Amino acid sequence: xxxxxGQVFRLEDYRPTDYLIPQTNLTFRLSPEATRxxxxxxxxxxxxxxxxxxxxxxxxxxxxxxxxIDGKSVEQADLLVTPDRLTILKPPAASVFQLTMETExxxxxxxxxxxxxxxxxxxxxxCEAEGFRRITYFLDRPDILSVYxxxxxxxxxxxxxxxxxxxxxxxxxxxxxxxxAAWHDPFPKPSYLFALVAGNLGKVADSFVTLSxxxxxxxxxxxxxxxxxxxxxxxxxxxSMKWDEEKFGREYDLDVFNxxxxxxxxxxxxxxxxxxxxxxxxxxxxxxxxxxxxxxNIEAIIAHEYFHNWTGNRITCRDWxxxxxxxxxxxxxxxxxxxxxxxxxxxxIAEVRTLRAHQFPEDQxxxxxxxxxxxxxxxxxxxTATVYEKGSEVVRMIRTILGxxxxxxxMDLYFERHDGQAATIEDFLQVFEDASGRDxxxxxxxxxxxxxxxxxxxxxxxxxxxxxxxxxxQSVPPTPYESRKRLMHIPLAFGLIGAGGEPVAYGxxxxxxxxxxxxxxxxxxxxxxxxxxSERPAVSLNRxxxxxxxxxxxxxxxxxxxxxxxxxxxxxxxxxxNTLLTDTLIAAVRQTLDxxxxxxxxxxxxxxxxxxxxxxxxxAYRALALGLPSEADIARDIGNNINPDAIHTAREAxxxxxxxxxxxxxxxxxxGLADKAAFSPDATSAGRRALRNTLLDYLALxxxxxxxxxxxxxxxxxxxxxxxxxxxxAHRHHGSHEATAALAAFETTYESDALVMDKWFQIQASVPGxxxxxxxxxxxAHPAFSLSNPNRVRSLIGTFFSANQIGFHxxxxxxxxxxxxxxxxxxxxxxxxxxxxxTALRSWRSLExxxxxxxxxxxxxxxxxxxxxxxxxxxxxxxxx
Ligand code: TRP
Ligand code: ZN
Numbered sequence: 001x002x003x004x005x006g007q008v009f010r011l012e013d014y015r016p017t018d019y020l021i022p023q024t025n026l027t028f029r030l031s032p033e034a035t036r037x038x039x040x041x042x043x044x045x046x047x048x049x050x051x052x053x054x055x056x057x058x059x060x061x062x063x064x065x066x067x068x069i070d071g072k073s074v075e076q077a078d079l080l081v082t083p084d085r086l087t088i089l090k091p092p093a094a095s096v097f098q099l100t101m102e103t104e105x106x107x108x109x110x111x112x113x114x115x116x117x118x119x120x121x122x123x124x125x126x127c128e129a130e131g132f133r134r135i136t137y138f139l140d141r142p143d144i145l146s147v148y149x150x151x152x153x154x155x156x157x158x159x160x161x162x163x164x165x166x167x168x169x170x171x172x173x174x175x176x177x178x179x180x181a182a183w184h185d186p187f188p189k190p191s192y193l194f195a196l197v198a199g200n201l202g203k204v205a206d207s208f209v210t211l212s213x214x215x216x217x218x219x220x221x222x223x224x225x226x227x228x229x230x231x232x233x234x235x236x237x238x239x240s241m242k243w244d245e246e247k248f249g250r251e252y253d254l255d256v257f258n259x260x261x262x263x264x265x266x267x268x269x270x271x272x273x274x275x276x277x278x279x280x281x282x283x284x285x286x287x288x289x290x291x292x293x294x295x296x297n298i299e300a301i302i303a304h305e306y307f308h309n310w311t312g313n314r315i316t317c318r319d320w321x322x323x324x325x326x327x328x329x330x331x332x333x334x335x336x337x338x339x340x341x342x343x344x345x346x347x348x349i350a351e352v353r354t355l356r357a358h359q360f361p362e363d364q365x366x367x368x369x370x371x372x373x374x375x376x377x378x379x380x381x382x383x384t385a386t387v388y389e390k391g392s393e394v395v396r397m398i399r400t401i402l403g404x405x406x407x408x409x410x411m412d413l414y415f416e417r418h419d420g421q422a423a424t425i426e427d428f429l430q431v432f433e434d435a436s437g438r439d440x441x442x443x444x445x446x447x448x449x450x451x452x453x454x455x456x457x458x459x460x461x462x463x464x465x466x467x468x469x470x471x472x473x474q475s476v477p478p479t480p481y482e483s484r485k486r487l488m489h490i491p492l493a494f495g496l497i498g499a500g501g502e503p504v505a506y507g508x509x510x511x512x513x514x515x516x517x518x519x520x521x522x523x524x525x526x527x528x529x530x531x532x533x534s535e536r537p538a539v540s541l542n543r544x545x546x547x548x549x550x551x552x553x554x555x556x557x558x559x560x561x562x563x564x565x566x567x568x569x570x571x572x573x574x575x576x577x578n579t580l581l582t583d584t585l586i587a588a589v590r591q592t593l594d595x596x597x598x599x600x601x602x603x604x605x606x607x608x609x610x611x612x613x614x615x616x617x618x619x620a621y622r623a624l625a626l627g628l629p630s631e632a633d634i635a636r637d638i639g640n641n642i643n644p645d646a647i648h649t650a651r652e653a654x655x656x657x658x659x660x661x662x663x664x665x666x667x668x669x670x671x672g673l674a675d676k677a678a679f680s681p682d683a684t685s686a687g688r689r690a691l692r693n694t695l696l697d698y699l700a701l702x703x704x705x706x707x708x709x710x711x712x713x714x715x716x717x718x719x720x721x722x723x724x725x726x727x728x729x730a731h732r733h734h735g736s737h738e739a740t741a742a743l744a745a746f747e748t749t750y751e752s753d754a755l756v757m758d759k760w761f762q763i764q765a766s767v768p769g770x771x772x773x774x775x776x777x778x779x780x781a782h783p784a785f786s787l788s789n790p791n792r793v794r795s796l797i798g799t800f801f802s803a804n805q806i807g808f809h810x811x812x813x814x815x816x817x818x819x820x821x822x823x824x825x826x827x828x829x830x831x832x833x834x835x836x837x838x839t840a841l842r843s844w845r846s847l848e849x850x851x852x853x854x855x856x857x858x859x860x861x862x863x864x865x866x867x868x869x870x871x872x873x874x875x876x877x878x879x880x881x
Contacts, residue, residue: 021042022188028151039101056086057088057140059084063104071098111829123197142190153180161197166186200224201222236303244310248415261279261283268301276306282301287681291720292681299341321374323383331389349621359385368480371386376874390548394447400493442522450482451476454474457554458554469529470539471527490547507530544572582637612626628655670695709733723759766799776807779796788829794837797837822837
C-alpha cells in the first residue's frame, strides 16, 4: 500500500492570492482532437503583495503552446511549466499586466468528464470544482472573480450552436466552413462557473417577464428530435423563477437563460452562470418514458440550479471548505419550492427518508465530516449528503430558531451585504445574528462538528403535582479527527397530546427555554417540568423533523399506536407508524418475537389497513406510510453485527403479514385507484399512482399475484405504472414466466432509449438474491450498457451496491470481489464516478465479522493497486482508516 497519501488542504491555511484576474478573454478554436484555447488574462497585483511575488497558476494535464506578457513572449528562464502548474517567476513591476496563453486540448478523449469534453458529439464543459484548470492555466479558486468574454470558433456543420455564459454579443462567418459566436458575462464570476457548449442541438424557446418587467429569453437545448420531452422542464423553470421572486425577492439578471441537456454527466446538473448544463435524465420527460419520481426530480433540480443564480453565483464561496454555503442553502431553497408546489407533508417525509438513507450512514461511518469540513485531499469527494442535505437541515434549523420573518430579514441582509462577494459560513451566520439579535455561537457547531447527535428522552407524570416531566440528554458520537464533542444547540419541536387527540395546554415550563412549540436543548441534560398538566399526555417529539438527530425514546407501544393515529403533525404521525414497523422488524431479526410481540404484529397489520383506507390522508402520504423501511434502513437502525440475510427474511415476512391480513381491503382500494382521467404528472395524480403501486406490491404476494402484476404491466399507460409492475414481477416473482416475459417486452420496446434502459438495468440489479451478481456481471456486456457513461454505471452497478443488500453482501464475498474489480474498471475512465461508487462499502464495519473480513479484503485490493487516482485513493484510505 502506498504511504504517500497526497496533499491535504486545510481551512486554516486559507490566504488571499497575491494577484487578481479582473478580466478573462477566451478564444476557443474547437476540434475533437486538438482544440486551441487562447486565454488573455488581465492580471492585477494586490496592493498588499510584494512586487516580486511570483504568479503561480493552476493547471491539470495541460499542453502549453505559447505564453506572452503584454504582447511579448516570456524568456524560458522566467517560467516554470508543468502540465499541472505555470509559474511566472518575475512578473512585470507594473501593477496591471496582460498574460496571454495558448493551450491545446483533446476533448474527444476526455472520459473524466471534467474540463472540455464531448458528449454524443456535443462539446461541453464541466468546471466545478477544479475543471477549469484542464482548459487553461488560471487562479482556479472560487475567490477569484473575473468578467469573462468568450469567442467560440467551430465548423458550422459540426457545431451550428455556440453557447457560453452571459449575453450573446456577436456572431458571424470566418470562411472555410467555420463560424464564430461571442458572449459576454457582465457579472464577475469564479472560474468554476464558466461554461461552453457547442454542437448540433434542438431548441425549445420560451420567455419570462421578471418582477421589474424585464424580458428574459429562455432556451432549453436537447438532442435534435427530443424537443417535445423538454416541456415539463421549461414549465418547472418558469415556476422556479416566479417562486424565487415571491418567496425570496430574487430576480433574474441576464437577458438570456439557457439550459443544455447532455447524456454524459458526472452529477445531476451544474449552475454555470446563464448556461446551466444538465444530465439529460433531469430534463427529458413524458408520460411514456418518465416516472413520477423523474418528474419530481426534474422540477427539483431545475429549481436548484436556477436558485444557485443568487445562492452560489451572485454570492459565491470564498473557498471549497465553504461549499455548504451555496449547496446547503440552495437545497433548502429547492426543498421549500417543492413543498410549495406539491404536498409539504409528503415532501418533508421524503426528505427525511433521503437524509437518513444517505447522510446518517455517512455521519456514522469512516467518511463522516462536518457540514463545513476543515480538511480534504480531493474536493470532488466532498459533494456529499452531509454538505448538501445536512447543510439544508442546518439552514432549516436557523429558520426554526428565528421564525420565518427574522429568517427572511436575515436572507435579505445576506443578499444586500454580500452580493458580488465570495463569502464564508461566518458571514452567513452573522446576517442572521444581526437581523434577529440572537446569539448563534453555540448553534454554529452544526457547521463545525460532525456526527449525528442523539437525544435520550424519558418522561414522567406526577398527577398529584399536576406536573409532566421530560428528561432529555444529548450526546454526539466521536467521528474521525474529532474524538471529543462539544454540546450542541438543538431546536426540538414537540407537542403534548391528550387522550382525545387534542393539544394539551400547560401552565409554566422550567428546565429549558421553550418557545413556539420548540424546546431549545443546549445543555448535556435538561429536566423540563410542565406544570398544570392533570392527565398523562402522549409526547410527540422532533415534529416536522426539526433537528437532524436520532432519538432514543423510552415510550410505550401504546403511545406509538396512539400517535400513529392521532398526531396532528403529519410528519410525526408518519414517524410513529414507521417506528412501530422498524421495532417489529428489528425484533424479528433478533428473533426475540414472543407471544406479546405476535399480538403487537397483529395490531400493526390492522393499523396498516386503517392507514391505507383513511380517506382523510392524501394517497401519497398513505403510500409513504405503507412502504416498509428498506433493508438498508433496518440495518442502519440495528447498527452492528449486521446479517443482511436475516433482515431480508424478516422484512419479507412482515410484508406478507400486512398483505395477507388486508388482502380484501387492499384489493378493493387498488381497483378504486385505477386512473380513468388523462395522464397528468401533478402531485395528486402521482400520489394515487404511488398508492396503487404500493398496494400492487402487497397484492403480488398473494395467489394470482404474478397474473395481477403482469396485467398491471401490460395495461399500463405510463412509465410509473409500467416500471412499478416490472419491479414487482422481477423482485417478487423472479424467474416466473410473467417476469421473464415482461423484462423481455420492456427491453424490446425501449432498447434504443438509454434513459429508459437505465430503469431496466436498475430493476434487474435490485432483484434480491445471491445470483444477481452474475446477472449484473452479464449485463455489463449488454449493448445498451457502457462503463463510460455515468448514468449507465449508476443504474446497473450503483443500484446493485446500494439497493441489493443480500446480493451485494453475499456471505461468500462474491459481491465484494465484483466491487473491487468493477470500481477499478470505472476508475480507468472516470475517477470521480469510481470514487462515488466506492463509498458503497463505507459501513463495512457494521457487518458481521465474516462479511467484514471479506469487505476489508476488497477495499485492500483497491488500496494496493498502483497509480490510483486521488479521488479513489482518498475514499478507500479513509474508509479503511
Ligand atoms: N454545483 C452542482 C450542483 O448543483 C454540483 C456539480 C455538478 C458538480 N457537476 C459537478 C460537482 C461535477 C463536482 C463535479 O449541485
Ligand atoms: Zn447545487
